[in-house]
Amino acid sequence: MTSSGSSYDYDLLVLGAGSGGVRASRMAAAAGARVAVVEVDRLGGTCVNVGCVPKKLFVYASEVGREMHDARRLGWTATGLEFDWPTLRDNKTAEIERLNGVYRRLLEDASVEILRGRGSLVDRHTVRIEGAEVSREVSAAKILIAVGGWPNLPSEPGVEHAITSNEMFYLPELPRHAVVAGGGYIAVEFAGILHGLGVDTTLVYRRDLFLRGFDRDVREALRDEMRRQGIRLVFGEIIEEIRETPGGECRLEARLSGGDRLATDLVLYAIGRTPNTRGLGLENAGVELGENGAICVDEYGRTSVDNIFAIGDVTDRVNLTPVALHEAMCLVRTLFHDDPIPFDHELVASAVFSHPPIGAVGLTEEEARKVCGDDSVEIYRSHFKPLKHTLTENEGRSLMKLVVDKASRRVVGAHMLGADAGEIMQGLAIAMKMGATKEDFDRTIGIHPTSAEEFVTMRTPVGG
Ligand code: NDP
Helix, strand or coil: CCCCCCCCCEEEEEECCCHHHHHHHHHHHHCCCCEEEEECCCCCHHHHHHCHHHHHHHHHHHHHHHHHHHHHHHCCCCCCCCCCHHHHHHHHHHHHHHHHHHHHHHHHHCCCEEEECEEEEEECCEEEEECCCCEEEEEEEEEEECCCEEECCCCCCCHHHCECHHHHCCCCCCCCEEEEECCCHHHHHHHHHHHHCCCEEEEEECCCCCCCCCCHHHHHHHHHHHHHHCCEEEECCCEEEEEECCCCCCCEEEEECCCCEEEECEEEECCCEEECCCCCCHHHHCCCECCCCCECCCCCCECCCCCEEECHHHHCCCCCHHHHHHHHHHHHHHHHCCCCCCCCCCCCCEEECCCCCEEEEECCHHHHHHHHCHHHEEEEEEEECCHHHHCCCCCCCEEEEEEEECCCCEEEEEEEECCCHHHHHHHHHHHHHCCCEHHHHHCCCCCCCCCCCHHHHCCCCCCC
């Protein structure tokens, strides 16, 4: 437990009330610390306001149209249903505002003081807070920086006509045509959302295949699926210029590096995010930054200044909400319970909410061949038509893949493209975290008929 007898205003001052900052604030306050959190924007950060939560609500909405299409062969006559963008957008916004209130109450109930305004460091113990009306300085024994990241925009001409994921959640109207630039989580997810809502969608990515870092089989299977659904994929190119086309059929034109000109109503850039460290006054305290402006921390979240800590996307390591929550909990154990716990970034499962979604945990086949040696890896793969689609006209296929280290027999990678991939992958992540071997998977009895049972019924290695 903390001692509250210090001469500082607070034992812990947290900059940023996103997922990581709120969790750390509440847990530190529960441990007896005097805590305040500084936030200039809405409570809940990227995940709640312009990230995971509203995105997933949009994904659900985009799936309804596809379900209606499949429903016909299942005996339903789907008529009279039309999509209305303002209804989805405004219902989503109302839900997010409700969550903002939940976050406020959680903080208040934990006796965390919420300081409204933009915080910046004056020195290693002092933070200036510039509010709408007043500005003031507060002091703290320890400072935690959890201010997240911000979407990047390139410098190409006409970029002022483009938007980022931040604006996607509040579009005044749904475009008829959209171009999405990028090949990461956000680009792939929004290409699927827009297409599912009936928007003619093109994704432009600078390399040969999107989702770098995911298993190649899964990336190729998603590429084929998206093309089959009618999403235009342009690989090996970038947008070189965006210009307005007054009087044209579409509002904008995007000129690609290959020479094509795409008429479009919307250009969405999803080309990565940059840690939000500019203007934080970190130089006043001597906090070291990495090349891309990320705060450098050790495995306990300590920066180069021993009373200043950082967690979450501002450190640009594994930029996922559950990782920030985990880091917050480890940090509070370390600082306020005298129980130092290093962050554990091993075997973090994640999902891409594309259509269909991807779920993945552990090493890709390519990574495993590098780590374990080319001949020391066994691959199990199943590419199949899900039972549901044996009755619909949907030609979509699912892919499941296990990567096994031959020597230890441990399953070192699990990958899936198909319905509910994220839900399925969470259980596999537990097994893998416990060190499950291929034989443990084999002696687990499947649940029939499911797609998930494929993970315990694949017996013959590829090439075996
Ligand atoms: P990512 O880092 O996932 O991907 C960025 C993409 O943009 C890459 O394909 C990259 O290409 C490309 N890119 C980078 N710079 C340029 C450029 N100048 N011109 C053209 N393309 C460029 O970023 P996102 O913005 O998609 O997402 C940010 C983070 O948010 C992710 O890292 C993820 O951790 C998190 N997130 C997680 C989600 C989830 O868990 N489902 C959902 C959404 C976001 P290249 O591969 O060539 O580098």
